[in-house]
Amino acid sequence: MQTVVYDSSFEGFFTAVFEIYEYKIKDPDIQQQGAAHVSLFGGRHTVHTDIAKATRVIKKLEAKLSADAFADIYRVLLSEQPGMENVLFRYIQYALQAAQSVETDYSHPDVLWIRQVVRKMGREKHRMEAFIRFLKTKDGLFYATVEPDFNVLPLIRKHFEDRYADQRWLIYDTRRKYGLYYDLHSVTEVTIDFAATLNDKASLRTLHDEQEDLYQSLWRTYFGSTNIQARRNMKLHIQHMPRRYWKYLTEKLPG
Amino acid sequence: MSERISEKLTILSDAAKYDVSCASSGSDRKNENKGLGNASNGICHAYTEDGRCVSLLKILLTNFCIYDCAYCISRKSNDIKRAAFTVQEVVDLTMNFYRRNYIEGLFLSSGIFKNADYTMERLVLVAKKLRTEHQFNGYIHLKTIPGASDELMQEAALYADRLSVNVEMPTKESLRLLAPDKNRNDMLKPMRYIDKALTQNQEEKKLFKKAPTLAPAGQSTQMVIGATPETDLQILYMSHFFYQKIHLKRVYYSGYVPVSNDNRLPAMGTPVPFIRENRLYQADWLMRFYHFRVDEIVSPQEPLLDAQIDPKLSWALRNLQLFPVDINKADYMLIMRIPGIGLQSARKICEARKFSRLGMHHLQKIGIAVNRAKYFITTSDAPVLKDYQPMQIKEFILNEGSSKYKPNFSPQLKLF
Structure with a gap:
């Protein structure tokens, strides 16, 4: 077994795929730089991201897979699942050698695994689109903090860009310490460390728009009174809104 | 002032919640010219403790009503607090909730005050303001008020994504019993009118790409289940009629929640018929997505769905x-x-x-x-x-x- 180490970028992964073929690496174990899991035995091959090499793999795959299936590879790489690179590599091998497109061969364990991870990602993306709650500041910025299970910010970017085109907004992932910022023209990734600011709730509050508290409280009022007590079903409520999201949900926080 | 708004919101969302529709899908409204919002697949932004999806700000413009329908919490003989929003209040609530990603849009209904046209005019005014003054492209669902003029219906369709009239009772006999001031045909008439307008609009769109789209998410309706003695056969044939003849996008089944002591209705405290409601939705899905014919699901020999199995x-x-x-x-x-x-x-x-x-x-x-x-x-x-x-x-x-x-x-x- 040989460990193949890459820089965790999308292009880096495809460079790794290229080099495994190029150097005929047998039984590769693809790992991200800095990952703890590096085999003691066998060799180690370090990949230097090479756009030309990556592009050749991407071109080849685009010819073999549908656009959706190709995008799925990207989604899996954002999932941060251990071992995802190795599954993807086997899948790519399978796709390249097959005469027809293999993306719907659900009897193949790797195809099915990818399908399932993509579904999980899709669910988390959808939850973020649903559960993000913006707060308005005095200077008209709408900001939200999130802590998604997977790295889904790149996947929700377009949704928020299309929808909130006439307001400045910031969505910040507190776990991965980066955010998306929209300045009325375009969305950029920002990596400022907001942790200290965000933890100081009292001073944060002074930054808020004067009507922010009013609308939060109106939303809580609405959430309470639109509930039908005779139909109460907490199990279903929690199934749809898992507890781990509550800390960001205005309606679940005390006023 | 904020207390008054909060009280209105409490009263007018409480009165609107028995309308089970909360769908915000089926439209394809784009965000144009960097305005606010869009409407496509529908997102449930929250779930109430009864497990129902909260997608839209669902409120009544007012719960004052000239009618006295037995099943309705807002009927005029009911001794409850009454309130009315101004047009601007509804617009502000919608915009501010939407900007914070609380909702997909607005579902506006109303008790009938003065007359149908007067009520409908105000509903349309809210939608018009949102669309034209605030460049709001989120989802709007308006109730069409039976008896309102054709011009108002047409205008409502121009601004709304979805329109609906609730027939409430599955048969005209039940309606006569529980809502003596209402007439079945008065409810079907606006549905048919809108259906015709929408079909015509689709033809126009084929010819002129620029023609404005009318209510892209179509029409829906709701029937109350378990308040009256209809069988599932009657209910599902009614739905079949709505889907086939009036091209409705959705029929909702609302298990009756007792809201008043009226000897024509199940007593207060009677449990909500959850299982029956669930089986009806399953049957509805079979018709809409699984290509089942209604006579494959219920028959005169077996007019009730089996409660034990789907x-x-x-x-x-x-x-x-x-x-x-x-x-x-x-x-x-x-x-x-x-x-x-x-x-x-x-x-x-x-x-x-x-x-x-x-x-x-x-x-x-x-x-x-x-x-x-x-x-x-x-x-x-x-x-x-x-x-x-x-x-x-x-x-x-x-x-x-x-x-x-x-x-x-x-x-x-x-x-x-």
Whole structure:
């Protein structure tokens, strides 16, 4: 077994795929730089991201897979699942050698695994689109903090860009310490460390728009009174809104 | 001032919540010229403690009403607090909730004050303001008020994504009993008018791309279930009529929640008919997505859906001669009719079998309910189960499963 180490970028992964073929690496174990899991035995091959090499793999795959299936590879790489690179590599091998497109061969364990991870990602993306709650500041910025299970910010970017085109907004992932910022023209990734600011709730509050508290409280009022007590079903409520999201949900926080 | 707004919101959302529709899908409104919002697939932004989705700000403009319909919490003889929003208040609430990503849009209904036109005019005004003054492209669902003028209906369709009239009672006899001031035909008339306008609009769109789109998410309606003695047969044939003849996008079934002491209605404290409501929705799905005909689901011989098992399983047990179905060969349309296999699984099966013959273990991994499906299928590996009688299969499935409704049918006497 040989460990193949890459820089965790999308292009880096495809460079790794290229080099495994190029150097005929047998039984590769693809790992991200800095990952703890590096085999003691066998060799180690370090990949230097090479756009030309990556592009050749991407071109080849685009010819073999549908656009959706190709995008799925990207989604899996954002999932941060251990071992995802190795599954993807086997899948790519399978796709390249097959005469027809293999993306719907659900009897193949790797195809099915990818399908399932993509579904999980899709669910988390959808939850973020649903559960993000913006707060308005005095200077008209709408900001939200999130802590998604997977790295889904790149996947929700377009949704928020299309929808909130006439307001400045910031969505910040507190776990991965980066955010998306929209300045009325375009969305950029920002990596400022907001942790200290965000933890100081009292001073944060002074930054808020004067009507922010009013609308939060109106939303809580609405959430309470639109509930039908005779139909109460907490199990279903929690199934749809898992507890781990509550800390960001205005309606679940005390006023 | 904020207290007054909060009180209005409490009263007018409380009064609106028995309308179960909260869908915000089916439209394709884009965000134009960097305005605010869009409407496409619909997102549930929250779920209330009763487990229902909150997608829209669902409120009444006012709960003052000139009618006295027995089933309605806002009927004029009911001694409750009354309130009315101004047009601007509704606009502000919608905009501010939407900007914070609380909602997909607005669902505005109203009690009838003065007359139909006066009420409808105000509903339309809210939508118009949102669309034209605030460049709001989120979802708008408006109630069409029976008896309002054609011009107002047309204008409502221009600004709204969806329009709806609730027929409330599945038959005109029930309506006459519980809502003596209302007339069945008065409700069907605006539905038919809008249907015609929408069809015409689609023709126009083909000719002139620039023609404005009217209510892209179509129409819906709601029937109250369990307040009156209709059978499931009557209810489902009514839905069938709405889907086929008026091209409604959705029919909602609202299990009656007792809201008043009226001897024409189930008493206060009567449980909400959850199971029946659920079975009706399942039957509705079979009609809309699984290509079932209504007469395959209910018949004059069996006018009620089986409460213990879902209508698809019921159908399969009545039609055992069609089974077992060969998973590796059968047509997609037949595969989707197998109990335990949903639309997505059916599609996956048809895709996957092109690569290799599928066995039970594949089906399990793909995610079908094998415990249910196994009585109705043959695969590449599993032996064909012997011929069971419908009642036996039903017993097996009921005993294996842990249906959330099981306690309702337990033969064991519950003392506490």
